[in-house]
Amino acid sequence: MSEIELTGLRKVFEGGVRAVDGIDLTVADGEFFALLGPSGCGKTTLLRTVAGLESADGGTIAIGGDDVTRLSPGDRDVAMVFQDYALFPHMSVVENIAYPQRVKRVPKAERQAAAAAVGADLELAGLMDRRPGQLSGGQQQRVALARAVAARPRVFLFDEPLSNLDARLRLSARTFLKRLQRELAVTTVFVTHDQAEALALADRIAVMEAGRIRQVGTPQEVFRRPANTFVANFIGSTPMNLLPGVAVEGGVTVAGVRLPAAHSVAAGTELVVGFRPEYATASAEDLPGALPGRVAIVEHLGTSLLLTLESGDLAVGVTVPEDAEPAPGTSLWVQPRPDRLLLYDAGGGDIIEA
Amino acid sequence: MMPPVFTPAAFVRRIGFYVLVGLVAAFFAIPLLWLLTAPFDTTPAYGVQVPDFTLGNFRTLLANEQAMISLGESVILALGSMAVTVGGAALAAYALSRVAVPGRGALLYLLLLLSSVVTGTTAMVPIFLLMFEAGLIDSRAGVVLVMTGGLLPAAIFILKDFMDATPRSYEESARVFGARPLQILWHVVVPITRPGLATIAVWATVQVWGNFLVPFILFTDPAKQPAAVIMHTFYTEGGQPKLALISAFSLLYSAPVVAMYVFVSRRYGFRFHGGIKR
Numbered sequence: 191m192s193e194i195e196l197t198g199l200r201k202v203f204e205g206g207v208r209a210v211d212g213i214d215l216t217v218a219d220g221e222f223f224a225l226l227g228p229s230g231c232g233k234t235t236l237l238r239t240v241a242g243l244e245s246a247d248g249g250t251i252a253i254g255g256d257d258v259t260r261l262s263p264g265d266r267d268v269a270m271v272f273q274d275y276a277l278f279p280h281m282s283v284v285e286n287i288a289y290p291q292r293v294k295r296v297p298k299a300e301r302q303a304a305a306a307a308v309g310a311d312l313e314l315a316g317l318m319d320r321r322p323g324q325l326s327g328g329q330q331q332r333v334a335l336a337r338a339v340a341a342r343p344r345v346f347l348f349d350e351p352l353s354n355l356d357a358r359l360r361l362s363a364r365t366f367l368k369r370l371q372r373e374l375a376v377t378t379v380f381v382t383h384d385q386a387e388a389l390a391l392a393d394r395i396a397v398m399e400a401g402r403i404r405q406v407g408t409p410q411e412v413f414r415r416p417a418n419t420f421v422a423n424f425i426g427s428t429p430m431n432l433l434p435g436v437a438v439e440g441g442v443t444v445a446g447v448r449l450p451a452a453h454s455v456a457a458g459t460e461l462v463v464g465f466r467p468e469y470a471t472a473s474a475e476d477l478p479g480a481l482p483g484r485v486a487i488v489e490h491l492g493t494s495l496l497l498t499l500e501s502g503d504l505a506v507g508v509t510v511p512e513d514a515e516p517a518p519g520t521s522l523w524v525q526p527r528p529d530r531l532l533l534y535d536a537g538g539g540d541i542i543e544a
Numbered sequence: 545m546m547p548p549v550f551t552p553a554a555f556v557r558r559i560g561f562y563v564l565v566g567l568v569a570a571f572f573a574i575p576l577l578w579l580l581t582a583p584f585d586t587t588p589a590y591g592v593q594v595p596d597f598t599l600g601n602f603r604t605l606l607a608n609e610q611a612m613i614s615l616g617e618s619v620i621l622a623l624g625s626m627a628v629t630v631g632g633a634a635l636a637a638y639a640l641s642r643v644a645v646p647g648r649g650a651l652l653y654l655l656l657l658l659s660s661v662v663t664g665t666t667a668m669v670p671i672f673l674l675m676f677e678a679g680l681i682d683s684r685a686g687v688v689l690v691m692t693g694g695l696l697p698a699a700i701f702i703l704k705d706f707m708d709a710t711p712r713s714y715e716e717s718a719r720v721f722g723a724r725p726l727q728i729l730w731h732v733v734v735p736i737t738r739p740g741l742a743t744i745a746v747w748a749t750v751q752v753w754g755n756f757l758v759p760f761i762l763f764t765d766p767a768k769q770p771a772a773v774i775m776h777t778f779y780t781e782g783g784q785p786k787l788a789l790i791s792a793f794s795l796l797y798s799a800p801v802v803a804m805y806v807f808v809s810r811r812y813g814f815r816f817h818g819g820i821k822r
Contacts (some may be wrong), residue, residue, distance in 0.1 A: 243716050264722030276717035290721040292731070312619040341721055 192344035192377045193219045193241065197251035201232075201239050201401075209235035211401030212249070217394075219254075220375040222368070224380055224392035228424070232401040233381045240379065241270050241347050254344055264293070266345075269338035273350040275330050277322035283309065283333050284318040290341035304507050305340055312336045312370070328359045335370065346371075348380035352387060364390055385425050389413060396419045415532065419462055419539035421533070428467045428496050431507055431526075434536070435463040441495055442533065449479045449533045453542055460541065462534040467496055467507035469530035472522045473516075480523035481506055485516050499524060579798065582791035589787065601792035611793055613767060614774035618797075620684060621759065621770050623753040625691040626721040630741055638733060640700065640706035642715075654703050659697035665757060671762055682765050690762065691752045698745045706740030707733065730751035739812040745822065746808045750801055771797050 194217040203208035217223045223333045225233040228501070229528040233298075240251055242263035250259045258266045277286050284305050291301035306326055312332045322330055331351065338346055351367065352360045368391050370379050382388050388395045389409040396406045397420075405417040416422035422430045435442040437459040441450045444463050455461070473480065483499030483506050491494075494509040499522060508524045516522065533542040574592055581603070583589035585595035597657075605611055642647055671690060680686030710733060718728045734741065756772045763769050775793060777785045795804075 241720055243719065263716075263720045264724075266720075268720060270717065270720045272713040272717055274711065274713050276711065276713035278714060278718075278732060278735075280738075283745075289718070292720050293718070293723045337721075347720075394691060 193217060193221075194345060194377060194379065195252040196199035196240070197252075199236070199239065199246055199251065200248035201235055201244055202247045208232075208401045210239060210355035213401075213402065213403060213408065217379060217533065218378060221377055222371045222391060222393045223377075224382060224388035224395045225379060225398060226385060226388040226395050226424070229383055231315050231398040233383075233398050235401075237270075237347050237349055237381045238400070240345075241268055242266050243270075249391070251332055266341050266418060268345040268347055269341040269343040270347040271331075271334045271338050271349065271351050273353060275322075275334035275354070277330060277333055277337075282319050282321060283314060286322065287314075287336045289337060290335050294495060297395075301538055305336075308336045308340045309333075325353050328363055331355060331363060332366075335367070339370075339374065344377065346376050346378040346380075346468040348378065350381055350383070353382070353384070356386070359420075367391065386427055389425070396539045397424060400443075415541065416464075417430055419464070419534050420462050422534070424495075426466055428491070428507060428509065430464050430466050431470075432534070433463045433504055433506070435461045435533075437461055442531075444481060445504055447479070447481050449526060449531060450528050451533060453533055455533075455542060460536040462536055462539065464532040464534060465526040465530055467509045468494075470508045470524050470526040472497060472499075472508045472510050472516075472524055474522065476523050477525050479528070482521065482523050485518050485520045485522060488518065490517060498524070567664055567665060576807060579791070579794055581797045582787065585791075587793045601788040602796075604789055605792040605796065608789065610766070611771075611778075611789070614769055614771045615796065617684075617768055618753055618770035618772065619800075621642065621687055621691070622749045624688040625695065625747040625752040626745050628688060628692045629695045629699050630745050633703050633739060633744060634729075634734065634737075636696070636700045637703035641704050641711075652666050652697070652704065655697035656701050659694055668757060668761055671758075675762055679763070682763055684768065687759050687762050690758050691755065695748050695751055699748065703740050703744060705738065706737040710736050718790060742808045742812045746804050749804065753801055 194215075196213050196215045199215075199327035200208070200211040202208050211232070213236060225236060225432050227233045230389075235244060236251055239246050242258070242261060242265075246259055250257055252258065253268070254268060278289065281289065284302055287309055288301040291304060292298075296304075306315075306318060309315060312335060314329065314336060315330055317325060317329060317333075322333065325333065331354070335351075348367075352363055355363055364387065380391070380441075389412075392409060394406060394408055396403045397412060398404065399420050405412055405421045407417075407461070412421065412425055416430070417493055419432055422432060433444045435444040435449075437453060437455045438448065438457050441448050442453075442461055442463050443449070449463065451463075476482065478532075481499075481501050481504075483501035483504075485497050486500045486505070487498040489498075490493055490512075491509065493512055495512060495515055497508050497510060497516065499506045499508065501524075504526050510516075534540065536543060577592045581592055581595045584597050584599070585593065586598045586600065587596065588601070617717065637641055640652070645651070675683075675686050675690065678686070680689070713733050713738070715728050718732050724730060754772060756776075759768075759770050760773045763773070767773075771793070775797070778789045778793065780786060
């Protein structure tokens, strides 16, 4: 078993910046877990603290039930893949992959054979004698992964493992990474600022802001029901509509239009009404529970179009099929799906349960 | 295209420029020419002349026991100081590069300033007294210590730059795999900073190889004097320089330094700043 348990973990940098501010988190054995957040939210610091490269200023870290908070990185039985891969430029691929075993004083022939086997699994068989400088970005990334695999750790820690690859390669590397993690079934924590990457790879995601976790959940939970407006804003490849509204009996009004919604707040309470552009339909005629607007901007997303409508002072986004492109200036009505409508507290931004 | 047109004035200026450059080149080349011709001349003189070829001067030199011993002493002193300087400077530069010591910039510059004093002429009297009190007169270790003391600051200064240019993620990666600080230094930092270490090694060796004053003062026993000091004893009783011996000795004395420069330059390229060729 190698679950990771963080309790009240804190890391404060000189100058009082609380990079990690009281984190309680449990990553299950074998889970593929994403730390997601904007730059500067403390996600990388949290990962480095788990690795032992930063010392915790408070709280505890346990791996597989053992308290490792005060252990040095090498004694925690973790392997880390760095954003720049940190491959040793003076060593060949096979020497790089065999390095964790070299530190453990495994005999040379044995560790090189093991490295060759791991390398072959990661499609590096023909490259074992090259230097890292002679490899492409994708190959370097696989060497870094192979080196982590060769260490046979209890936990993998990946710091932005895909961000140094170009966009095309990133997609295939993503699939590769997910398959590798499934096969090895080693508890894995990875850091990313790319919400699409987190949604695609992770079993569960922790969304972070300013050193704190704002929501933990499966990709589906985080995407469908963001726990607050911060997560709502951050998740999704199209920005979620977050419109000011007022509660009424059995619904909310947005810009004078009544939308049906189940809630338990008093009528007249100010709210934020959220719905994704994908969870709304655009129609050419007025429907009940539809917001009127004029098409201002049309963005092509491939199989769909993202329309931004001007509705009074508000901007409302909606996606439509690729073959239904309206001319700018067209009047349309946007009808959110009632079962995908989310209500948030206007002050704190937390979700209001039905 | 128009052919280039020279006005007479420009033509004269150009000729004057080449004559001047030629003179400057000759000024530096003639001593070197002497070094290449005189050792092979039966009657070497102060001037450069086409040699009346002979290897007799080298036979005289090889027979001169004191001269040969002095070359051995030079090797011991130079390699000893080089080893201590490179080892000490590598450890110190690594520490200074990785640990934020308050005022380390000022400390380094101060050390650099003082280092030119330590092996300089002005400090010879206190150094002699210090070594005398420490019982290190006529001791090779003493000379190595004094030379190392003078070389370390500049070596640390240059090596720190190489260490700074090594990405921390390399070391952190090794740390996570369980490498201890000395393993990290040996497996990762030393190989990556090898061009810097090689530069420092050659520079330190050459500094000691060519130093006259420190061994001259700290060795009273002529048998321990290195080549740089021995050379000034090659005079006849009448006070005439033994040019045959001096010229052959000079060539032999220069050869290792030249060979070392060529070797390190070919292998690593001389660099006094950090940076990694991936």
